Amino acid sequence: MFDAPAPGQMFRSLAVATSLALLSSCAEAPAQKPASAPLPQASQPAAKTPAAPAQAPVVMPAISFNDWRDGFRREALANGIDASLFDRAFAGITPDPTVITADRSQPEFTRPVWEYLEGAMSTYRVRKGQALIAEHAATLDAIEQRFGVDREPLVAIWGMESSFGQFMGDKSVIRSLATLAYEGRRPAFAHEQLLAALQILQHGDIQPASMLGSWAGAMGQTQFIPTTYNSHAVDFDGDGRRDIWNSSADALASAAHYLQASGWRKGQPAALQVQLPAGFDYAHADADIRKSVAQWQAMGVQVSPQAASLAGESASLLLPAGHRGPAFLVLDNFRAILKYNNSSSYALAVSLLGERFDGGGQIVGNWPRDERPLSRSERVELQESLSAAGYDPGSADGIIGANTRKAIRGYQQRLGWPADGFPTQKLLENLRLQ
Template sequence: MKTPSYFSGSARYGLVLALLAIFGLVGCATAPSIVGVKPIQVGSEAVEHHQKFAHWVAEFSTSARAAGMDEDTLHMAFDNVRFVPRVIELDRSQPEFTRTVADYLDNALSTQRMTRGQAKLRELRPVLEPIAVRYGVPAEILVAIWGMESNYGSFVGDIPTIDALATLGFEGRREAWARGQLLAALKILQHHDIDRDQMIGSWAGAMGQTQFLPSNYLAYAVDADGDGRRDIWGSVSDVMASTANFLASSGWQANQPWGQEVRLPPGFDYARAEDAVRQPTTQWTAEGVQSMDGRPLPVLADSSILLPASARGPAFLVGPNFRAILRYNNSSSYALAVSLLAQQLSGGPAVQAPWPRDLQLLSRSQLLALQSALNVRGFDTGTPDGMMGPATQRGVRQYQRSLGLPADGYPTLELLQRLQ
């Protein structure tokens, strides 16, 4: 195997020794282990995997050099880069997409998280208030995101960002995205905003106390404490201002609520409960949508109805600020958790309508079977892939209508069994 061109001197010598060890040429019966990988036998498929990973890193380094990365940065990033199998495992089991929204919210809105959040709000008011005024984002929203992302800074992740993104890029499911984020991470290193050893975060490459992707760091991170560094790992001021700047740049509307829980009228057309159907709250009111306490709905010019747990669960009226949170993390469960946590931190109510606790998410294989069965019946869901998207939701709605059921677009085990 040819040694990648960006290795030289002692780094190249170390790599050569490592490769010799892999092939058993320095008296080792097995190759050295990497993070999360057991020692591998000479000649095994794992050896070939390691070779391919090294080749991918070398190829990426060439493209990064062409994009302006200097040799010192490439050495810093890749001399000891490692493939992390745990990253791939976590990528395939994200809690926002593998747990029901009720289960997800039970954890997100725990008593401990609420209590700590209230304490942090009191403690950090002098820091938070000027930031809230400057960006128009309430302190409770900033603290809620902080609580969701790192439990108020107590855990920012333990995976080196370079390793995580190189692993995702090599694995290939989202290679183009991972390559873009990895190049952004190199720019952060080259700018000396953070050392490689301190650039740690989640399996997805998100960094700091509110988990910024590298590209978002470059675009939105703020040096609020004036020390010359945009430190989202250690400076609470920088963390909060950066998070507020991201939301304000993503369409956050000052002095507007994220939305609220609502009661839908009898005979409501559940097919209209989707993001594509947006209208003023005055129109929803005219159609019989009401707040839970009977007060007028908030004034939102561009609002939609959200049913996170089918027609059987709670309903929410959501507006532009909810969609801004979705740009932070494109999961309705996450955005709802942040919104409800902030609402309760500011003294607002918890969700009042009961969650359908017996409702189960379909596994990927079950959703794949559902999509295939719907296609066969003429309810087009696109190419079956086991992932829930707009096309699948439309197909489910059409099938529900054909059965005279509420067309909420929610895939259930009962629907799958009927199709089979």
């Protein structure tokens, strides 16, 4: 499930698609590498301009796959995995080269946040979600009662993660994770997930041939990684199995269980669109700066009358496209969604899509559609240039995280520009001139 995927945390330790690069600043694309949560699959922003993906250096393992598998087998058995189950799960398993290609791909281009949100809230997705809310009303009633999680954002997550169960991934989870544990960039993480996947099989929830998912090992209608599955998956339909692949009740209840554990507050919005006063200090648009809604209002931030009951709630200011675009106050439920997928664009999409199911979620204001997002190469150049100018953006990895935004704000303040921490072509050009 923008910020350094950070995914993320809930189910995010390994992400699920090919977009490792985040969109600029707070308008990043859904994180591809969650820390321990489900992973968005069908909703990943696609590259706007075709380009050959940059490849990370290839470091081949020192041992053969068979030797690695035999060593992992000994460890799995020592951790309680049945020998016959292991052998059945690994029958015919060989490294999957397409998984390694996906793992090493770093897309050069990303879509601007407004295009991502428009895709997330497509007419089809809104109408399909509305129909499913009506169809599964009784189940959603029971889930709300048990977990205290509102149905609209829950169904929005369902739509974002797998297009309501239509696109869950068709790769063997065991093969994908074995490949990543053997020669991926994050072998320790994949190793942990692979052991957890075997525990799922041993529990009897799914058979090896049916345990399918993304190249990164995210599974089912809610795209859980195995460790998240083991800690939060729920048998809600009462058939004795936690089946997030074939049971929408189990999948939705499992996601609700995770959001509940992440601090979800029933009946409260995740984000409020607001209007900022003239001369506002945009440096306050920082996820680490939290004020009560009343304190934001005292600073001139205009909130809708419907938000009167939220005056005492803690909120941060989000500018997903910088000071030229719409502004939002984001609350505790937004932060709960971030634990599912540590991307502010994803969390905003879930919030707005959930509101759209009830006829809301309309964005007031204009996006800076003339602003072309920086490519990955340009983001790396921006970070290197900021460092050369005496600011500390962190490592030049092309990810616009908290350190890079802080460095951008410092440079913007030096220029006398609105210090919104948002990377732009104009900012990069100015750094080039220096």
